[in-house]
Structures are given as C-alpha cells and as structure tokens.
Amino acid sequence: MSHGASVCCWPRLYTDASIIRSLASLDGSFSSSRAAIARLDRAIIVAGAAGEGRLDLILTLIRRIQTEFLSYTRDSFRTFSSRQMGDMLRLPPSNIPLKSSLHRIPALDPPPSFMAFQTTFNRSPLVLYKYASSWPAINEHPWSSASYLRFIAGPARMVPVEVGADYRADDWTQQLMNWDDFLSTLELNDYDLPTNLATPTAIGSKKVLYLAQHNLFTQFPDLRRDIVIPDYVYSCPQPPSDYPQYKPPGNDEQLVINGWLGPRGTISPAHTDPYFNIYVQIVGRKTIWLAPPYVSEYMYAFDKNDVQAHDSSNPASNKANPLTSNTSRVDVFTTVKDDDSPRRFPAFWTNVVPHAISTTLEPGDLLFIPPGWWHAMRADETSFSVSMWF
Numbered sequence: 001m002s003h004g005a006s007v008c009c010w011p012r013l014y015t016d017a018s019i020i021r022s023l024a025s026l027d028g029s030f031s032s033s034r035a036a037i038a039r040l041d042r043a044i045i046v047a048g049a050a051g052e053g054r055l056d057l058i059l060t061l062i063r064r065i066q067t068e069f070l071s072y073t074r075d076s077f078r079t080f081s082s083r084q085m086g087d088m089l090r091l092p093p094s095n096i097p098l099k100s101s102l103h104r105i106p107a108l109d110p111p112p113s114f115m116a117f118q119t120t121f122n123r124s125p126l127v128l129y130k131y132a133s134s135w136p137a138i139n140e141h142p143w144s145s146a147s148y149l150r151f152i153a154g155p156a157r158m159v160p161v162e163v164g165a166d167y168r169a170d171d172w173t174q175q176l177m178n179w180d181d182f183l184s185t186l187e188l189n190d191y192d193l194p195t196n197l198a199t200p201t202a203i204g205s206k207k208v209l210y211l212a213q214h215n216l217f218t219q220f221p222d223l224r225r226d227i228v229i230p231d232y233v234y235s236c237p238q239p240p241s242d243y244p245q246y247k248p249p250g251n252d253e254q255l256v257i258n259g260w261l262g263p264r265g266t267i268s269p270a271h272t273d274p275y276f277n278i279y280v281q282i283v284g285r286k287t288i289w290l291a292p293p294y295v296s297e298y299m300y301a302f303d304k305n306d307v308q309a310h311d312s313s314n315p316a317s318n319k320a321n322p323l324t325s326n327t328s329r330v331d332v333f334t335t336v337k338d339d340d341s342p343r344r345f346p347a348f349w350t351n352v353v354p355h356a357i358s359t360t361l362e363p364g365d366l367l368f369i370p371p372g373w374w375h376a377m378r379a380d381e382t383s384f385s386v387s388m389w390f
C-alpha cells in the first residue's frame with residue numbers, strides 16, 4: 001500500500017463500516033434507529049463521510065430512518081417564529097467598551113464591488129453593517145428559532161461541541177452530543193454567567209457548551225440554502241506582505257464554511273488563522289477584537305511546549321486540540337478593573353492596544369479579516385455566526 005493510500009483509506013473504511021453497522025443493527029425500534037443515526041453522523045463528523053457518494057448516501061439513510069421509524073414528517077409549509085433562543089431579549093442593548101482597543105473596525109457603506117474588494121479593500125479588516133440583513137437565515141428561516149433548527153435536522157442527530165467557554169482552560173474538552181439537547185441548553189441558558197461578562201476563566205468553570213468551528217452545512221444542507229455566500233470569497237486576493245504564512249484552505253473549493261453556535265459568554269481567545277475570513281453574524285451580538293500581524297511579538301502567544309503539555313492532558317478529545325502557538329495568553333476581554341493583566345503582559349498593553357480595533361456585530365453584519373490578523377470573539381448573547389475561510 002502506498003503512503004498516500006494509507007493516509008486516506010482509514011476514513012473510507014470507517015465510513016463504510018459505520019454505514020454497514022448502522023444498517024445491520026437497525027430493527028425498526030426507537031433505540032436502534034437513534035443509534036443508527038448517531039453512528040452515521042459520527043461517520044460525517046469523524047471521517048468526513050469519505051468516499052465517492054458517501055455523504056449523499058448517509059444523508060439519505062438518515063432521512064429514511066427518521067421518517068420510517070421516528071415519525072419525522074417534513075411539512076414544507078410550516079412557518080417559524082423568530083423567537084430568540086436564550087436570554088438575548090432580556091439584555092440591555094448597550095455595548096460594553098473594551099479596555100484593550102482604542103478604535104473601531106472601519107466600516108464601509110455601501111459594500112465595495114467585487115473589483116474594488118479584489119484590488120483595494122481586501123488588505124485590512126472591514127465591517128459591512130447589515131450586509132446580510134435579508135438572508136433567509138435572519139428572516140423566513142430564522143436560525144434564532146430552536147424549533148426551526150430542530151426541524152431541518154430531524155430527530156436524533158449528533159453534533160460535536162466544546163465543553164468549557166475557553167479552549168485554553170485545562171479542563172476544556174470536546175464531545176459528541178445530541179443536537180436537540182444542545183439546542184435545549186441554549187433555550188434554557190441557565191449558566192448563571194456573571195452579568196459583566198468577566199474573564200474567560202470565570203466563565204470557564206461553568207462548563208459552557210460551544211458548537212465551534214464545525215461544518216454544520218455538510219450535516220444539514222438545508223442550512224446552506226439560508227445563507228448567500230458573498231462573491232468576495234471567490235476573489236483571488238494577494239497574500240499580504242506582512243503575513244507570508246497565508247494559505248487558502250486545502251479542499252477543492254478552497255473555501256471552508258463553519259458554524260459557531262453558543263450561549264452568552266463563549267469566547268474565542270485571540271489567535272491567528274492563515275486564511276482570509278468573511279464572518280457573518282446571524283443571531284445575537286458578538287464583540288470582535290482585532291490586531292494586525294505586526295504586533296505578534298507582543299501577544300504572549302503560547303509556545304510549542306505549552307501546546308504539548310495541554311494536548312497530553314486532554315486525551316479524551318476526539319478532535320485535534322486547537323491550542324497552538326497562534327493563540328495568545330492575554331484575555332483581551334478582561335473587564336475586571338484592577339486585574340494584573342498590565343503587570344503580566346506589559347508589552348501587550350503598551351504596544352498592541354493602540355493598534356487594536358473592535359466592534360460589536362449584530363445580526364446581518366459582515367466582518368472581513370485578512371490572514372494573520374489576531375482576532376478574538378465574545379458572544380454577548382446567545383449567538384450563531386458563520387465563518388467563510390478562503
């Protein structure tokens with residue numbers, strides 16, 4: 001067997017074994033049906049439904065099992081109220097100013113043409129407020145409605161979630177979880193979070209669940225029809241001169257679309273990615289903090305040794321640990337008045353903060369981030385965002 005074949009045959013074997021096993025153990029009972037669907041979802045999540053036509057086959061099988069044995073009916077005339085998940089309607093609409101940035105992210109109105117984006121506006125971050133306000137995901141198919149999200153999935157589906165608000169925490173882990181149960185946690189939103197959205201550590205102990213960086217659209221293709229992929233992602237931008245590590249995603253489309261769904265208080269600590277990113281806010285408000293690639297040496301990034309220590313402390317994880325040397329130790333969202341951040345990270349406060357920019361996105365707002373820019377996100381309410389890496 002060649003090396004190439006050995007790299008890609010295991011996902012195919014896993015996928016086919018999962019299909020056969022789920023069908024073999026299916027006896028029409030409620031529990032065997034749910035177990036079969038879970039196994040099929042796992043083949044998508046863990047092995048990418050590898051192999052010619054396997055994704056379509058798996059999605060068709062899941063739908064058949066749902067309709068035959070779990071009384072799922074697809075009533076396309078249903079309408080969904082845009083009742084918000086969680087407690088977002090109860091929160092005051094004021095922004096919490098960040099101490100860690102002095103300026104706002106520049107905004108453009110009207111949005112640039114494709115050509116103007118390609119030639120001029122893809123060099124630095126940019127917000128297009130209300131760009132996506134008329135997307136189905138915000139209107140007739142509201143992703144803020146847990147009942148809509150349950151409906152398009154049908155019963156017994158599984159998704160990967162991160163456990164713990166912040167992936168730098170020692171007890172952070174990941175698990176597969178029932179989609180309906182995960183949505184219920186967002187509806188209840190009984191996490192008892194501090195109302196001042198204090199540091200990630202304070203929130204981390206609450207075991208917040210975050211569906212982060214997951215390609216939901218492979219599992220639930222209906223959701224892809226609720227968004228309108230902006231043409232900008234098909235531009236071929238120049239690699240930025242201050243960030244030679246830029247590399248487009250390695251899939252055929254050179255485009256990776258991920259969903260990010262979680263309650264108030266979920267945080268992605270400041271980190272860099274090697275992609276251009278178009279990030280659209282669909283549900284709830286999210287505060288964004290950005291800093292340019294040239295401040296990297298003042299970001300107190302984790303080094304390789306920290307990363308290894310963290311990895312080995314977390315053997316239960318089923319996905320690669322995202323903590324790498326592109327992640328900062330600094331809590332850019334710190335709101336505690338006299339914390340010791342300026343003493344622990346003096347170069348950050350002197351050299352990064354003057355160059356950092358921030359804003360709070362609302363549903364329909366689009367944010368563009370070039371590769372290599374440091375970015376940190378905080379959900380101020382139950383939040384659903386979509387990132388498009390290209």
Ligand SMILES: O=C(O)CCC(=O)C(=O)O
Pocket residue numbers: 212260267268273277279375377385387
């Ligand atoms: O929304 C988040 O929590 C993080 C998003 C992010 O890091 C990205 O889109 O690259």
Ligand SMILES: [Fe+2]
Pocket residue numbers: 271272273375
């Ligand atoms: Fe990122």
